[in-house]
Amino acid sequence: MNADAKKRYKDIEFPYTCPISNRIFESSQGLSCYVTKTLKMNHEEYYDTYINHRDNSCFFCGSKGKFISISKGYRNLCESQECVKKSFNSHSVEGFMYRNMLSREEAEVQFKIENERQLKERIESQNKLRKIDKNWDKKRSRNCKYFWIEKGYSEKNAILKAKEVMDEIHLKTSIKLKSNPEKYAHKYPTKKEYYLKRGFSEEEAIEKISEIQNRFSLQKCIEKYGKEDGKIVFEERQRKWIETIDSKTEEEKIEINRKKLFNNGGYSKISQNLFWSIYENFKNNKINFEELNSETIRYDKINKRHYRFDYVDHSKKKCIEFNGDYWHCNPDKYNESFIHPILKVTSKEIWKKDIDKINWFRKRGYEVFIVWESEYRKNPKQTVEKCIKFINE
Secondary structure (H helix, E strand, O other): OOOOOOOOOOOOOOOEEOOOOOOEEOOHHHHHHHHHHHOOOOHHHHHHHHHOOOOOEOOOOOOEOOEEEOOOEEOOOOOOHHHHHHHHOOOOHHHHHHHHOOOHHHHHHHHHHHHHHHHHHHHHHHHHHHHHOOOHHHHOOOOOHHHHHHOOOOHHHHHHHHHHHHHHHHHHHHHHHHHOOOOOHHHOOOOHHHHHOOOOOHHHHHHHHHHHHOOOOHHHHHHHHOHHHHHHHHHHHHHHHHHHHHOOOHHHHHHHHHHHHEOOOOOEHHHHHHHHHHHOOOOOOOEEEOOEEOOEEEEEOOOOEEEEEOEEEOOOOEEEEEEOOOOOOOOOOOOOOOEOOOOOOEHHHHHHHHHHHHHHHHOOOOEEEEEEHHHHHHOHHHHHHHHHHHHHO
16 A cells, blocks of 8 residues: 555546657546547556556455546455445444554554544533433433333333333343353352452451351341340341241242242252352362252162252262251251151151162262251351361362
8 A cells, every 4th residue: 555645546647648649638537538539448457557656455455456447546445345344344443544544553543542532522412411301311221211201101111111121131141140150150249259359368258258148147236236226126127027927828938938048949049159169179070069060960760769969079979968957957956856847747757868868879989978057157167178178088
């Protein structure tokens, strides 16, 4: 490309003297007529042979450009669809290169300057609109009722439409996060990665998670409100909670308990925090737990039942079972005759079922370590260390 060419398709200088006949021409029209009628030559052929006053290559790919006229020569753009597309893309570095006849380095500088200028203008323009209409931003957002009211919906229907949009957004976000829980672990305050990304140490991260899991307790209320008022606040909240539960049907009670402790798939939320902490130390092993490759499921042909194992390190042939105090009837809290209000079986029956499941897995060469929910809540760091030691043994 001719770096001195200020005009994209620069005409040859007139008056022009034809090298064949030494005839002088004052305009491109006269020269064109002479080449066609007198010399009986193709314009492109004459230009290539006698003029060729500027570069004829495509600005993007370097191939020969399209011929324009005898006085202008070739277009600095071939007929390739890809190159034509680049020339039309005004808001790109390539577009700046083509339109302004710049090198890539020069175009990148100009592109940045233009971006900053446009951004500044856009912000100024939008701020003016916000002063005129305080709901301007909301009217541009599909998840706000004002957006739909502007489109002619009644306020009631606009609220419904905005809710539909939010439900759609939440669903897509949920699918995205669950599709790769390890990648997005830093987005959850109940995950260690959330705090590590914010500069906390691993020990501090585990302590933070433990604090979240024990936010409301009598001790917390006393610390916040004092001994007497704290006890009143705690008892009042417990009373309201019991009244709310008592007002529910048996089916609703079952559903509340399940939603409180489980993520619909039948695994406890708190167990996954423990498993992610353990997994950090054995990333190269073949490991399964619900949020990483799903739980390990095996079938007992004799008793004709499926077993779900919480955390299994297949490389080490080690299994960790996380037993919720309520669902597995922790012996420290329930006697053997206790009848589980939801499962409708005694503690003794639940214990037997758990033992059968563990023994079945042990016969297949796996060692099993049991962690109780209350044990982990009380001392998460020590529990993680015990699990790591068990796997390494």
